[in-house]
Amino acid sequence: MTDIWNKLQDNHDTARERPILSLFEDPDRFDDFSAGADGVFLDFSKTNIDREALSLLIDLASEQGVFTYRDAMFRGDRINATENRAVLHTALRDGGSNPLSVDGEDVRPAVAETLQAMEQFARDIRSGHIKTAQGGAFTDVINIGIGGSDLGPAMAVQALAPYHNGPRCHFVSNVDGAQISDTLRMLDPRSTLVIIASKTFTTIETMTNADTAITWLHAALGDRASDHLAAVSTARDKTADMGIAPDRVFGFSDWVGGRYSLWGPVGLAIMLAIGPEGFHDFLSGAHAMDEHFQTAPAPENVPLLMGLVGIWHRNICDYPTRAILPYDQRLARLPAYLQQLDMESNGKRVAINGDTLARASGPVVWGEPGTNGQHAFYQLLHQGTDIVPSEFLIASTSHEPELRAHHDLLKANCLAQSEALMIGRTFEQAQKIATTLGFEGDAQRIQAQHRTFPGNRPSMTLVYPQLTPFTLGQIIALYEHRVFVEGAIWGINSFDQWGVELGKELANALVPMIKGASANSKDPSTQGLLRLLSKP
Numbered sequence: 001m002t003d004i005w006n007k008l009q010d011n012h013d014t015a016r017e018r019p020i021l022s023l024f025e026d027p028d029r030f031d032d033f034s035a036g037a038d039g040v041f042l043d044f045s046k047t048n049i050d051r052e053a054l055s056l057l058i059d060l061a062s063e064q065g066v067f068t069y070r071d072a073m074f075r076g077d078r079i080n081a082t083e084n085r086a087v088l089h090t091a092l093r094d095g096g097s098n099p100l101s102v103d104g105e106d107v108r109p110a111v112a113e114t115l116q117a118m119e120q121f122a123r124d125i126r127s128g129h130i131k132t133a134q135g136g137a138f139t140d141v142i143n144i145g146i147g148g149s150d151l152g153p154a155m156a157v158q159a160l161a162p163y164h165n166g167p168r169c170h171f172v173s174n175v176d177g178a179q180i181s182d183t184l185r186m187l188d189p190r191s192t193l194v195i196i197a198s199k200t201f202t203t204i205e206t207m208t209n210a211d212t213a214i215t216w217l218h219a220a221l222g223d224r225a226s227d228h229l230a231a232v233s234t235a236r237d238k239t240a241d242m243g244i245a246p247d248r249v250f251g252f253s254d255w256v257g258g259r260y261s262l263w264g265p266v267g268l269a270i271m272l273a274i275g276p277e278g279f280h281d282f283l284s285g286a287h288a289m290d291e292h293f294q295t296a297p298a299p300e301n302v303p304l305l306m307g308l309v310g311i312w313h314r315n316i317c318d319y320p321t322r323a324i325l326p327y328d329q330r331l332a333r334l335p336a337y338l339q340q341l342d343m344e345s346n347g348k349r350v351a352i353n354g355d356t357l358a359r360a361s362g363p364v365v366w367g368e369p370g371t372n373g374q375h376a377f378y379q380l381l382h383q384g385t386d387i388v389p390s391e392f393l394i395a396s397t398s399h400e401p402e403l404r405a406h407h408d409l410l411k412a413n414c415l416a417q418s419e420a421l422m423i424g425r426t427f428e429q430a431q432k433i434a435t436t437l438g439f440e441g442d443a444q445r446i447q448a449q450h451r452t453f454p455g456n457r458p459s460m461t462l463v464y465p466q467l468t469p470f471t472l473g474q475i476i477a478l479y480e481h482r483v484f485v486e487g488a489i490w491g492i493n494s495f496d497q498w499g500v501e502l503g504k505e506l507a508n509a510l511v512p513m514i515k516g517a518s519a520n521s522k523d524p525s526t527q528g529l530l531r532l533l534s535k536p
């Protein structure tokens, strides 16, 4: 353990039982434990981090090389060491013209060219200039992809519903035939465009769903089925094998990781839904957050602070999970999106140099929109035996001015939850309630115990003006950089994902066994389950 980790642990050991509320005796607490970035505001004053801990955490970031590593990422160094790749999803959204080179080659011209091609295609589909096989306009789009080729566009398309003025967008990811079947059943192949999105164009789920969709198009359109296809991939050879015309393929480079890819062609469905101008706003929001991350001083740097709070909760307080709680129904898919972003990036057990990590890395990320979550799992947040740092998100302004009362109630609920988590309810307060309700003696004690809230449970709140394309870009880039900060402090490579390989290999080997081939090489449990599943 370095000195700083030790000092942080000492700080926590002495402050462990201190009520978070007591920290507000400092009149500047709210101002000094919050920060803003172009309208997005982070309040982390409802945590047990005090001034000493905050300054130690900032020192820790320096000591672990977060700032140097950040600059290396933006510069295009090959920081994804295990795959020997640069990490430059930020180049997809910066619109810059000064050269940015990877191995001596300027990446900007190709980025600009692809963006222009996407825009032209999106404009032509939206205007009806590109026609269906039968000469009409496309009314529906199905994006077939999984993981990073699905979660980002699916989340963003839902988030930006008020800006939709293009074809309806649908998403198919699961290899479970139920999803594609239910989707195709409600659509007409004669007016549907199918985008096959896969960075590698080898992912078995996506290839299987693509085959099914192409068969569906073929049955209705014959040889003209290809008029209804487009692809998003780094593998142009494979898209050609599937019969997709080269001018319908939108490529990107290996320096864009799957879970960081919605800023480029993987975001085509978003662009089709909200139009190129809206998509530009989305990119601009993300770029504004990139600039903030690179230039804001540490005590005001929102992604850095968010990452440091994450480190405090994970490593110093030893909390194993974090809850993402958007008080914004249109961000319903944000927790799922962040699960991939965070857990695929930082769910690692070895450091970049191959050593086993000395301390815990990425927490389990989960969540649901409020207020629905309140009526499901918040019981555990308030009174369970585990402490779950909670991350609330809420817009100042909704898109429904005529439903102001709804938004007022949503805000009140959001604030009430973080307040309740922090202040709790003492046994004495609970006893008074029990007395009012007529309980006496031991019955009163039991009732009071059950109605006591320990409180002192930490949370952060992210407030943004309104869920616009610009703001959504800011929020997603903020979380990307937060994941980056945490990964850098842990010394791991946040940009590979070897942990998904083994299951894929074993699934491929199991397919023949599902169909009846010998399973003698398998363990008894797998053999037993195979026997059960082979029954019709």
Ligand SMILES: O=P(O)(O)OC[C@H]1O[C@](O)(CO)[C@@H](O)[C@@H]1O
Pocket (backbone or CB within 6 Å): 146, 147, 148, 149, 197, 198, 199, 200, 201, 202, 203, 206, 258, 259, 344, 497, 500
């Ligand atoms: O875009 P592709 O190559 O189909 O990959 C889909 C997803 O699969 C993964 O490789 C994990 O299996 C993710 O990292 C990725 O986003």
